[in-house]
Every structure is written in C-alpha cells, then in structure tokens.
Amino acid sequence: MNEKPDIKVLLIDDEETLIEYLSKRLLREGFTVKATFSGEEGLEVGANEDFDVAVVDLKMPGIDGVETQQKLKKIQPFLQSIVLTGHGAIDTALESGRQDAFKYLLKPIEYDNLVEAIREAYEKKVELQQAKFRQEVDDIYRAGMGARGIKKAMNKLRKIYGIE
Amino acid sequence: MESSDFLQDQLARASEELSGYKKELLDTRRFLNCILENSDEMVFATDVEGILVSFSKGGEKALGYTMEQMVGRHVNDLVDDPLEFEKLAAISRKEGSAGRSDFPLQHKAGHAIYFDISLISLTDADGQFAGTVGICRDIAPWKKFQEDLIRVDRLAEIGRTASGIVHEINNPVAVIGEISGWIEVVVNDAKGLGQEDRDELETAVQHIIKQVKRCRNITQQLLSYVRDSEPTQSSLDVHELLKETVSFLNPELKHKDIEVVLDFMEGPLLLHSDKQMLEQVFVNLISNAIYAVKEKGGTGGRIVLKTSKNDSMLEIKISDNGTGISEENQKQMHDLFFSTKPSGKGTGLGLPICQNIIKKLGGGFSFETKVGEGTTFIVKLPD
Numbered sequence: 001m002n003e004k005p006d007i008k009v010l011l012i013d014d015e016e017t018l019i020e021y022l023s024k025r026l027l028r029e030g031f032t033v034k035a036t037f038s039g040e041e042g043l044e045v046g047a048n049e050d051f052d053v054a055v056v057d058l059k060m061p062g063i064d065g066v067e068t069q070q071k072l073k074k075i076q077p078f079l080q081s082i083v084l085t086g087h088g089a090i091d092t093a094l095e096s097g098r099q100d101a102f103k104y105l106l107k108p109i110e111y112d113n114l115v116e117a118i119r120e121a122y123e124k125k126v127e128l129q130q131a132k133f134r135q136e137v138d139d140i141y142r143a144g145m146g147a148r149g150i151k152k153a154m155n156k157l158r159k160i161y162g163i164e
Numbered sequence: 165m166e167s168s169d170f171l172q173d174q175l176a177r178a179s180e181e182l183s184g185y186k187k188e189l190l191d192t193r194r195f196l197n198c199i200l201e202n203s204d205e206m207v208f209a210t211d212v213e214g215i216l217v218s219f220s221k222g223g224e225k226a227l228g229y230t231m232e233q234m235v236g237r238h239v240n241d242l243v244d245d246p247l248e249f250e251k252l253a254a255i256s257r258k259e260g261s262a263g264r265s266d267f268p269l270q271h272k273a274g275h276a277i278y279f280d281i282s283l284i285s286l287t288d289a290d291g292q293f294a295g296t297v298g299i300c301r302d303i304a305p306w307k308k309f310q311e312d313l314i315r316v317d318r319l320a321e322i323g324r325t326a327s328g329i330v331h332e333i334n335n336p337v338a339v340i341g342e343i344s345g346w347i348e349v350v351v352n353d354a355k356g357l358g359q360e361d362r363d364e365l366e367t368a369v370q371h372i373i374k375q376v377k378r379c380r381n382i383t384q385q386l387l388s389y390v391r392d393s394e395p396t397q398s399s400l401d402v403h404e405l406l407k408e409t410v411s412f413l414n415p416e417l418k419h420k421d422i423e424v425v426l427d428f429m430e431g432p433l434l435l436h437s438d439k440q441m442l443e444q445v446f447v448n449l450i451s452n453a454i455y456a457v458k459e460k461g462g463t464g465g466r467i468v469l470k471t472s473k474n475d476s477m478l479e480i481k482i483s484d485n486g487t488g489i490s491e492e493n494q495k496q497m498h499d500l501f502f503s504t505k506p507s508g509k510g511t512g513l514g515l516p517i518c519q520n521i522i523k524k525l526g527g528g529f530s531f532e533t534k535v536g537e538g539t540t541f542i543v544k545l546p547d
Contacts, residue, residue: 015335021342028349108338108380111345 007122008032008050012042012068013057013084022111029115039063039071046072051079053102053121055114058085069101078129080121084109133161201231206279206300209286212293214239214253226279226302228272239298244268244276256283257293269300278303330383337379344372381440395438395524402433402442402478402545406469409446413454420458422465429471433478435545441521442545448514449482449541455505456486456539473547477527480543488535518543 009031013019016037023033034049036042039062042054054072058065069081080102102121105113140153197218200207206223210216219234227242234242243249245268255262261284268276279300288294351357351365403426410417410424417424435442450467457465470481489497496502497515522529526546533539 015339018335018339018342021339021346025342025346025349028353108334108341108376111342 004030005122005126006030006032007118008052009034009118010042010046010049010051010054010072010079011035012037012039012054012060012065014038014060015057022114025111026115026118031118039065039068042068043071043075046075046079050076052125053118054079054081055118056081056083056101057107058083058104066101078125078132080125082114082117082121129161133157206302207297208234208239208242208300209295209297210239211295214296216242217295222302223300226271226277226300227269239296242269244270252281252283253296256285256296260285266303267300278307326386330386333379334383337376337383341373341376341380344369344376348373381444395441395521397436398439399434399436400439400442402435402471402480403428404432405439405442406446406471406480409443409450410469412447413450416451416454417467420454420465421463422454422457422467425466425468427468427470429473433471433473435478435547437525437545438521441525445518445521445543446480446482448518449543452514452541453482453484453486453539456484456488459487460485460536476547477544478547480545481540482543483538483540485538488537488539489531489533490535494533 007030009026011019011023011026011033014037019035019037023035026033034045034051036045039056039060042056043063046054054069056065056069056072060068063071065083065085069083072079072081083101083104084107085104102124103117105117136157137154140150140157145153200209200218200220203220204222204225205220206226207218207220208216208223209218216234216237216239219229219231221231223234224230229242240246240249248267252262252264252267261282263280263282265280266278267281268278269281271277280303281298281300284297284299286294286297348366348369351362351369354362357365406428407426410426450469453467457467464485466485468481468483470483472479472481493504498519499516503514519529522543522545528544529542530544531539531541
C-alpha cells in the first residue's frame with residue numbers, strides 16, 4: 001500500500017471519442033480503466049468486475065446517468081460515482097447527489113479536476129470499505145466463535161473486501 | 165286693422181319661435197363642435213367637395229397639423245394614397261358608411277401613420293349628400309405592442325435555440341479538449357523527437373487548449389445571458405485584465421496593424437467584481453473597436469484604453485479612431501441581434517451582453533461617437 005494504489009475506474013459515457021481519449025490519458029496516468037458507452041453496458045461490466053470509481057455521464061440515451069449510478073451502487077455498494085453534467089442540468093445533478101453520487105462535475109470537464117475527483121472518490125471508497133470491514137470483524141469476534149471459525153470467517157471477509 | 169294686428173302678432177310669435185330654434189341650433193352646433201374639436205380620437209369633417217371643415221385635437225396630435233392649418237384644405241392632403249381614399253369614400257356615399265383597418269394617413273413630416281378609419285356619409289334633410297365625417301383611431305401603439313410581442317416571442321425562441329445549440333457544442337468542444345490533452349501527454353513522452361519539433365507541437369497544443377477554453381467561455385457567457393445568472397465576486401486588477409484582453413486579441417490587432425495605447429492611471433486598479441463578466445465586456449468592446457478601425461481602412465488605426473478614478477467610480481474608456489456610429493445605427497445598436505457586421509461575423513449580442521453585465525455589476529455604460537472620427541465607450545464601475 002506504499003505504492004500508488006491501483007485505482008479501477010469505470011467510464012460510462014455515450015460520447016465515444018471523448019471516452020476513448022480520456023481513457024488513454026487515465027491509463028497513462030496509472031489508472032486501470034474500463035470504458036463503456038451506455039448505462040446498460042456499464043451495468044453489465046459492473047456486474048462482473050469490481051471497480052473503485054465510476055465516471056458516469058448524466059445524459060445518455062437508454063438508462064441515464066442517475067439511474068445507472070443508483071443501480072451500480074446496488075451491485076457494488078462501496079463504489080463511488082462521479083457524475084458528469086452539462087450546464088443547466090445542475091438540478092438533476094443535485095438530485096443525483098442526493099442519490100449518493102460522490103461528486104458531480106460540470107462539462108466540459110477539466111482533466112485535472114477529474115483526476116483529483118477520482119483520487120478523492122477512491123479514498124472515500126477505501127475508507128468506507130475499511131470501516132465496514134472493521135465492523136464485521138468486531139461482529140465476528142463478538143459472535144464468540146472458536147479460533148478456527150474466526151479464521152475462516154476472516155478469510156472470507158478479506159476476500160470480499162479485498163483487504164490483506 | 166284687426167287682421168293686421170293678427171298678422172303682426174303671428175309674425176312676432178314666429179320670429180320668437182325662430183330665434184328659439186336658432187339658439188337651439190347654435191347650441192347643438194356648439195355642442196357638436198366641442199366634441200369634434202376636442203376629441204382625442206382624430207375626427208374630421210368635409211363638405212361635399214371634400215374640403216375639410218373640421219379637424220379634432222386628436223388629429224392635430226396624431227398628424228402634426230393644427231386645425232387652422234387644415235380647415236379649408238382638401239382631405240386628400242391628409243391621405244397617403246388618395247386613390248384608395250376615394251374608393252373608401254365612394255363606398256361610404258353609397259352605403260352610408262365604410263371602414264378600413266390599417267389605413268395610412270400622411271403625417272405633416274411626410275411619413276405614413278396607420279389608423280383604423282371609419283367614413284360616415286352625411287345627408288341633409290332632403291337626403292342629399294352633404295359631406296363626410298371621418299373617425300380615425302391611431303393604431304401605432306397597438307402595432308408597436310404587437311411588434312413587441314413578436315419580438316419577445318422571437319427572443320425567447322432564440323434563447324431556447326441558443327441554449328440548445330450551446331449544449332450541443334459543449335460536447336464536441338469537450339472532445340477536442342480531451343484529444344489535445346492526450347496529444348500533450350504523447351508529445352511529452354515521445355522519444356526521438358527533435359527539440360524544435362517538440363516545441364512546435366507543444367505550442368500548437370497549448371493554442372488548441374486555449375481556444376477550447378475560449379469556446380467554453382463563450383458558451384458559458386451565452387448561457388449566462390440566457391439564464392441570467394448572478395455575478396461572482398473576486399478581487400482583480402482592471403489594468404491586468406485589460407492587458408490580458410489585449411494580448412488575447414493581439415493576433416487580430418497585429419493582423420490589422422492597429423496600435424493600442426494604454427493610458428492607465430498609476431499602479432494597479434483593484435476591484436472586487438466578476439472577472440469573467442468584465443473580461444467579456446472588454447473583449448466585446450475592444451473587438452468592436454478593432455472592427456470599426458478596420459472598416460475605416462487606411463493606416464494609423466489606434467485604440468486607446470484609458471482608466472481613471474473619481475468619486476466612488478472607476479472609469480474605463482475604450483476609444484477608437486474608426487468609422488464612428490451613424491445616428492441610425494445608434495438607435496438600434498442596443499437591440500439584441502442587431503449587427504452591422506457581415507453575417508457570421510457578428511452575433512448582435514456583444515453590446516446587449518455588455519450592458520446587461522455592467523448593469524448587474526452596478527455600473528454605468530455610455531458612449532460618444534462621431535461619424536468618420538471614432539467612438540469612445542465609457543464603462544463606469546463602483547469602486
């Protein structure tokens with residue numbers, strides 16, 4: 001954990017060229033990036049693969065940004081979403097904020113702002129995850145299992161939360 | 165003798181009766197004239213020949229003539245199109261009355277003014293044609309109201325369209341920004357690239373990024389105009405901002421060979437205001453100045469930026485020695501979408517945006533101009 005963390009980012013935006021170049025830049029920056037071009041595709045990928053941060057465009061045909069990030073949250077509870085929104089769509093964005101989006105950014109996005117937001121979102125995710133992990137560990141000890149049972153349960157937890 | 169007495173008596177009675185009638189007639193006439201002459205509507209009356217015998221105060225106001233000037237003249241002198249009027253008069257003689265909306269009469273100054281007009285044919289006791297009465301209502305206020313409505317409607321529509329277009333343009337602009345960012349990264353990491361090429365590419369990318377930012381500013385400004393957002397406050401130096409604006413417009417200035425003179429008061433001119441909005445004002449005004457100088461042609465184009473401070477106001481004067489603004493254009497220059505530039509060059513939003521912004525910032529906006537000599541725009545801002 002001393003090295004730069006490997007942050008897994010899921011991009012969901014129907015503006016394909018934008019996403020193509022954005023993911024190239026983020027990859028070079030050291031992120032692990034998966035690009036998807038619709039809410040549906042994003043959810044499908046999210047169902048099979050774990051991510052730390054999702055960057056979701058608000059306005060997309062089909063499932064829109066708000067709904068996509070709500071559904072993602074159900075699949076991966078710790079995942080943090082950054083919602084991209086156009087001028088004047090801030091009201092909807094705030095709505096999305098109430099629905100647990102980590103942050104919303106005004107389009108056209110400033111790349112540096114986005115990178116910063118992704119890192120912050122990652123930290124929030126890790127923090128939440130560790131808090132939850134500690135709580136469950138406490139629960140296991142409190143449950144009064146034998147040593148073997150505890151070890152087994154802990155291994156299971158580690159696996160779930162990806163924490164060594 | 166008796167019969168003579170009787171006759172005398174009869175005569176006296178008849179004469180008395182007659183003078184009663186006469187008085188009644190005079191009273192009635194006075195009453196009618198009073199109505200005719202004082203009506204706020206334009207009411208006129210002609211005799212059989214079409215010679216005006218009466219002309220109301222409303223008519224004096226609407227057409228600029230006095231009653232004394234008009235009475236005795238032919239009604240055709242009031243009319244913009246005598247043939248049309250004669251047609252209408254013919255109908256009124258035949259049918260008793262005739263009306264037309266949107267009928268032009270001629271103002272003393274020569275231009276046409278539109279009225280709702282009704283002509284009523286007068287007949288004497290024997291049923292003979294005795295003249296015409298015209299009742300006209302000036303529909304200019306109504307017409308103006310109608311035009312205003314259309315304009316407001318059109319503006320709202322354009323506002324909607326503009327914000328739609330701006331949203332659509334934001335996306336490709338974002339893509340261009342992203343690609344130029346990517347090029348920057350690639351150039352930075354590229355091996356085997358000579359220093360000269362590297363510099364060229366880096367400068368070019370920086371230019372693209374700058375222009376993308378400019379687009380972003382424009383779209384946001386346009387949206388803020390349409391959406392009427394409130395100014396933000398930050399501390400800024402007006403001199404610095406003016407210099408930035410000039411350097412931003414430098415390519416244009418160089419290309420047109422225009423000299424910019426900075427006649428600043430000493431030291432920084434600090435102000436607490438909305439930087440982006442002020443920048444927009446300066447860009448618009450200086451761009452206009454450049455255009456005015458360019459339009460005039462020739463050499464020796466000069467733009468002077470002068471700052472001063474008095475009482476509690478900062479004053480920024482932007483003067484050019486360009487074409488100046490004709491009186492006709494002065495009337496329209498504050499209208500949205502009015503532009504003297506060729507289509508595609510001017511949006512006709514520049515000045516209205518400036519005015520709007522300065523009003524929001526609590527300042528004042530004025531200009532002095534002389535055709536052929538140049539224009540000075542004066543922006544006053546609260547200190």
